[in-house]
Amino acid sequence: MKNELTKNEFIEIIGELQKAFTYQKEIELFFKKSGIIGFIYTPDCSDSVLRLLHILYAQQDKDNIISFFCNDLDYGKKYKKEIVKENLGIEIPLKTSEDLYNYLCQELK
Numbered sequence: 001m002k003n004e005l006t007k008n009e010f011i012e013i014i015g016e017l018q019k020a021f022t023y024q025k026e027i028e029l030f031f032k033k034s035g036i037i038g039f040i041y042t043p044d045c046s047d048s049v050l051r052l053l054h055i056l057y058a059q060q061d062k063d064n065i066i067s068f069f070c071n072d073l074d075y076g077k078k079y080k081k082e083i084v085k086e087n088l089g090i091e092i093p094l095k096t097s098e099d100l101y102n103y104l105c106q107e108l109k
Contacts, residue, residue, distance in 0.1 A: 005056070007101050013049065014097035018075045020044045060104040065092075069100045076100075 005013070024044070053066050065084075073079050076095045084092040093099050 007098065010101045011097045013053070014070070014075065014100070017046050017049055017070055020046050021070075021075070057104050065094075065103065066100065069094050069097075 050067050050070060054061050054064065057066065068084075069076065073083075073094055075097070076099070079093070079095045082091055084094055092103055094103065
């Protein structure tokens, strides 16, 4: 059984997660602008997908870097130089999902 995604598959999955996140934020903004009080939860499988990616890349994702990239770095939009350093003090660029994939593949070596 193949337990590794190609770079294109990985980037596509992260892109779909980002689309779901953006969609939810746009709905929240629409309700806020419309003066509607409250929050409508629009369920999706984002948490499950992140959990599956973490399991798939368990050896490389010990520090939950996948979740960090998606949630804390807003899919790389909030990345700033030196925000992510390896144990050796080496900067890990995480501006794109391709950067994330490359980091995970590098951690396999």
